Structure formats: C-alpha cells, structure tokens
Amino acid sequence: MLKFLERTHIRIESLAVLAGLIVIMAVFSPTTGSGTRVFLTANNFFNIILATATFGILAIGATFVIAAAGIDLSLGSVLGLASVTGAALVVTLEMPWYFAIVGALAAGTAAGAVNGFIVTRGRVPAFIVTLGMLGIARGLALIISSGRGIYGLPDEVLFLGQARPWGVPTPVFILAAVALVSHYVLAHTPFGHHTLALGDNESAARATGVNVRRQRMLLYMISGLMAGIAGLIFTARVNTGDPTAGLNYELLAITAAIIGGTNLFGGRGSILGTMIGALIMGVLQNGLNLMAVQAYYQQMAIGAVLIAAVWLDQVRSRGRQAH
Amino acid sequence: MSILELSGVEKNFGAVRVLNGVDLNVSAGEVVGLVGDNGAGKSTLMKSITGVYSIDRGKVAFDGKDITGSEPGARRDLGIEMIYQDLALAPQQDVANNIFLGREPTKRLFGIFPSFVDKSRIDAEARLMLDRLGVHVPGIDIPVGMLSGGQQQTIAIARALTFRPKLVIMDEPTAALAVREVESVLKLIGQMKEDGIATILISHRLNDVFEACGRIVVLRRGDVIADLNRSETDMSEVVSYIVGANG
Numbered sequence A: 001m002l003k004f005l006e007r008t009h010i011r012i013e014s015l016a017v018l019a020g021l022i023v024i025m026a027v028f029s030p031t032t033g034s035g036t037r038v039f040l041t042a043n044n045f046f047n048i049i050l051a052t053a054t055f056g057i058l059a060i061g062a063t064f065v066i067a068a069a070g071i072d073l074s075l076g077s078v079l080g081l082a083s084v085t086g087a088a089l090v091v092t093l094e095m096p097w098y099f100a101i102v103g104a105l106a107a108g109t110a111a112g113a114v115n116g117f118i119v120t121r122g123r124v125p126a127f128i129v130t131l132g133m134l135g136i137a138r139g140l141a142l143i144i145s146s147g148r149g150i151y152g153l154p155d156e157v158l159f160l161g162q163a164r165p166w167g168v169p170t171p172v173f174i175l176a177a178v179a180l181v182s183h184y185v186l187a188h189t190p191f192g193h194h195t196l197a198l199g200d201n202e203s204a205a206r207a208t209g210v211n212v213r214r215q216r217m218l219l220y221m222i223s224g225l226m227a228g229i230a231g232l233i234f235t236a237r238v239n240t241g242d243p244t245a246g247l248n249y250e251l252l253a254i255t256a257a258i259i260g261g262t263n264l265f266g267g268r269g270s271i272l273g274t275m276i277g278a279l280i281m282g283v284l285q286n287g288l289n290l291m292a293v294q295a296y297y298q299q300m301a302i303g304a305v306l307i308a309a310v311w312l313d314q315v316r317s318r319g320r321q322a323h
Numbered sequence B: 001m002s003i004l005e006l007s008g009v010e011k012n013f014g015a016v017r018v019l020n021g022v023d024l025n026v027s028a029g030e031v032v033g034l035v036g037d038n039g040a041g042k043s044t045l046m047k048s049i050t051g052v053y054s055i056d057r058g059k060v061a062f063d064g065k066d067i068t069g070s071e072p073g074a075r076r077d078l079g080i081e082m083i084y085q086d087l088a089l090a091p092q093q094d095v096a097n098n099i100f101l102g103r104e105p106t107k108r109l110f111g112i113f114p115s116f117v118d119k120s121r122i123d124a125e126a127r128l129m130l131d132r133l134g135v136h137v138p139g140i141d142i143p144v145g146m147l148s149g150g151q152q153q154t155i156a157i158a159r160a161l162t163f164r165p166k167l168v169i170m171d172e173p174t175a176a177l178a179v180r181e182v183e184s185v186l187k188l189i190g191q192m193k194e195d196g197i198a199t200i201l202i203s204h205r206l207n208d209v210f211e212a213c214g215r216i217v218v219l220r221r222g223d224v225i226a227d228l229n230r231s232e233t234d235m236s237e238v239v240s241y242i243v244g245a246n247g
C-alpha cells in the first residue's frame, strides 16, 4: 500500500485530509427529516461527484501542464468557450447533435494549441500567455453567444450530463475514463516520462533527445482538450451553452492538482493524486454549501487552500534539501 | 578513417563569437583530450556536436553523414553520447529512469495497450549497467537529486555508455570524483578504445589527459591552436599553448 502510494505520488497527508474533511462534513452538515446527515445521503454523494467531474477533468489538464513546469490559467475560460461553441453549432446553426461534441473538443484543443504555439515559438512566459487567453476565450464566448445562454440541446447531448446508466451519472463515467487514460499516459508512456523530465530539467530533456517544443505544444493542447471535455459536460448538465461557465474554475483545478502532489515547479505529478485533490475540493465546496456558507466566503476558502498547499510544499522541500 | 569531422564551425552568442571556425577530425577508437582555459569554448564546441546548440556556420559530419541540422535525439541515435559538465540529469526522477531518459523501452500492456514503458526492464538493465561500471548507489529507485555529486556523475557516465555509442564526449567527467573513481573512469576509457569507441575527454587535470589520451587538442578563444601527439609533447608545452605563451 505504502509502496503504491509512493509510486503514484499520492500523499498520505492528502488522503488524511480527505478523510478528515468527510468526518467534519458528516458531523456538521444539517440533518434530513428522518435524522440522517444530508452530507451522507446517496444523492449528495452524486452531487459531489457531479460537481467534481467538471473541474476534476480541468485539474487533469492542469496536472499535465504543471508537471512540465508550465501553467494554464485559461482553463475555466476555455471551458466556457467550448460550452458555447458546441451549443451554438447545434442550436443556433442547427447542425447534427454530435457537433456539440466536436465543437466543444475542437474549440478547447484549438485554444490550447494557440497557448502552446505562443509559449514555444514566442518564448512568452506561460502565465502571461494563458492569462491573456483567460480574457480572450471568455470574451469570445460572450461574443459567440451574444452574452446569453444558448438553451435547448438535443437528448443525445443531454445524455452526457444528465443520464444515470446503472444509477451512476454519465459525467462520472466520463471522468473515470479520462482519468484512467491520462494516468496511463502520464505514468506509463515515454510521453509521460518526458513530461516529468521536461518539468524537472529542460536542458536535460533536450540533451537526451526529447523534442521539447513539440512536447510543450502537445501538453497545452491536452490541457485545452480537457477544458473542451469539461465544457461539453457542463453544457449537457445544464442544457445550455453558457458563456459564463467555468468562471474561476482554473482556481479549483490548479488547487486540486497542487493538493494532489503535483509540484508547482514541475517534475512531479500524478493523475491519481490529482483525483484525490479534486475530491477534497469537491467535498469542501459541498460541505460549505450544505452549511449555507455564502459563495463569497467559499471563494476565499479555496484561494486560501491553494496558498496553504503551495506553502506547505515549500516548507517540505526545504526540509528535504536540508539533509 | 574519421568518424567525426568538424569543418569551419562557428558559433556566436548574440554579438559574442565563441567558436571561430573550428576544424577537428576524430577517428574511431581514438582518445582525444580537449584542453583550454575557462571560457575557451570547449563545452560550446561539444554541444555543437551533440546538437544542443545549432551552429552559425560550418559543418558537422558523423560516420560519413552530414548532421549539421539534426536534432540531439537523432544524433544520439547515430551513436553520439555526451556526459555534460552540468550532468543534464532530472533530479526528481529516479536513477534508472534517468539512465533511460529519452530511450525508454516500451511494450504492449496485456498485449493490447501500446507504448507502455517497460519499467522492470529499465530497472534490470540500469542495475546491470551500474554493476558493470562498479558503481555503488543506495538504490536505482531513488531520485537522482538525492545522490552525492560524484554519484550523480557516475549516473551520467552510465547513461552515456548504456546505448552502444560510437563517440563519447566527456566534459569534466572526473571533476567531482574521488581518486579511486577517477582511476576507474580512465580505465573505462581504455576499455572503450579497445571496443573501437572514440572519446573526447575535456579536463583541466592534465595528468588525467596525458594518461588517457593519445592526442591533445588545445582550444584558445574559439580557435584550435595546437593539435599534438602525446608522444611528441609534454605538459609544459601544452600549458604554454593553453595560457597563450606560444602564439
């Protein structure tokens, strides 16, 4: 078990935090009519997972990019762009239903490709490029949708967000599939090894034959693709292409990745760890909702968790260097 | 028969000219010592051979092929390996993965899923290589950054020798090594020579250079100013070329 955790970079601390959070929420959340805690109901469990699915997929994108010592601040905005692009194609332009999927994934990947192109060719720092994209993608989403939600998607699309095959919401299956494939890619393929090496020591990666530019480009495209998938799920869940979808989600996604053990400075990261991190954020958000904590305070809490997670990591690595 | 042929290699960093049109040939199985002052351009010249730097003018040919424009990966595939002065290791990745970085062997997982890095093979072969070199590390599954400087240097050496190179460039490979380890690196160079592997050894320790190399090339401010046969020179002549007392 310990060996498994070590190999997957999952921290015992993050598991402990998750367990602790669950206990706290279970004890402090209000009770239902029949006396059980709301937090512990099956319905609430699905609520947590549903909410987690959207930014959990974003967090996977964040993990790839951050593990290679990059950053993607545009994740939430690109989610919104993907959401309206898919919906506009199907609802406004009356194309077949699957264009909601094609459109969302293509819009996300394209935004990621633009990020990657400017980072690798223009040598502009990633946080500037993706911060710019945060504004551009959100603006584009508002332009495409004229600032209003694009409502009324066909059933085939809604299935991806609202159906419950075998009683489990579809987004949970999508998250599981995306996480499994991503774990395979990051932990077990040359591409994944090169990603971590690139984040660890770029010149070493280059000297040993890794095509650093291509690698970076692909990582930003993966990140964009994840935002596209998350945007698609969002659209399907609320039956709307929403230009404000995913607002501030990059905060959740990056925090989930960092809590999950991804090194902000690159070289270390695991998808399974990120999934634990995403669950922590999901439980935290859900519990605060149940306790009727206002959204403004929730934003503050999440921001504080991000800073605390990086701070702790810094303290820890300083300890590591000391001996 | 030269395996490596450099002609007219020029390299500028911005307005600063670091290599001034260097010509250099190295034959298979030859051990060449490359010496020169700090900043003479030795590392830059070697990185131009491995492709980490692209040159501004001139030609690099290896094994009869013009490789002037090729990527570092392609040059490694042809058999050029280098032990970099800064070692070029990924500190958070484990020892075995560092040795196989950029060269990960893969298989199909359960016979189905492609591109699965064969970690057990990496570990087994890395251990074998380290044993053959007589290198002792606490474990091949610990991050390289946790090893001592000398241990890291031996990992970099192991990486260069694992993939049947034809030319091995060593940039100060013994700088962080203890006496016994220096001896074993010099012995290793002798073995490689017998296997027909060409070596370029950069070192400020002229004793080591004289012990290992049959030929000594002196670089001074981006020019080859001397190309000497060991049997026809001595340390004071080499020193005088390095410091510029000889033109």
Ligand SMILES: Nc1ncnc2c1ncn2[C@@H]1O[C@H](COP(=O)(O)OP(=O)(O)OP(=O)(O)O)[C@@H](O)[C@H]1O
Binding pocket: B013, B018, B036, B037, B038, B039, B040, B041, B042, B043, B044, B045, B085
């Ligand atoms: N990436 C770079 N950018 C700008 N200048 C560089 C770069 N690399 C090397 N130089 C300059 O090129 C010159 C030659 O450097 P180089 O590292 O090749 O010297 P060297 O002979 O290997 O020296 P040493 O014995 O100290 O290792 C130096 O003046 C150095 O400042």
Ligand SMILES: [Mg+2]
Binding pocket: B042, B043, B044, B085, B171
């Ligand atoms: Mg040097």
